[in-house]
Amino acid sequence: MKVPLINYVFSILVASAISVSIRIVGVLVISSMIALPVATALQLEQGFKRTLFWSILFSVVDILSGLVCSYYLNVAPGGFTALTSVAVLVLVLIGKKLFFSARAAAAD
Numbered sequence: 001m002k003v004p005l006i007n008y009v010f011s012i013l014v015a016s017a018i019s020v021s022i023r024i025v026g027v028l029v030i031s032s033m034i035a036l037p038v039a040t041a042l043q044l045e046q047g048f049k050r051t052l053f054w055s056i057l058f059s060v061v062d063i064l065s066g067l068v069c070s071y072y073l074n075v076a077p078g079g080f081t082a083l084t085s086v087a088v089l090v091l092v093l094i095g096k097k098l099f100f101s102a103r104a105a106a107a108d
Contacts, residue, residue, distance in 0.1 A: 032062075038051075041054035043093060
């Protein structure tokens with residue numbers, strides 16, 4: 001009984017946060033804040049709890065580094081935050097590929 005109620009409340013809270021945030025930040029930044037940190041965390045393949053932790057961590061790092069860098073580079077913060085999220089995802093993908101290739105070479 002509690003799980004469906006928690007899912008329903010969580011869905012309402014997420015929908016509310018998204019609808020309010022779209023007006024403030026923009027669609028591009030909202031989609032990058034939702035999808036890219038989770039996609040980055042999923043690349044680590046560490047289970048649900050760790051993926052949740054990593055996605056939150058990647059979100060915070062993406063947002064803060066995007067805002068700080070956009071301030072010093074004098075560019076739009078929304079687009080630069082999205083580019084930061086993409087850059088972190090690419091770095092994780094490259095790191096994953098290098099890790100597995102080094103692991104395979106060590107096994108041989």
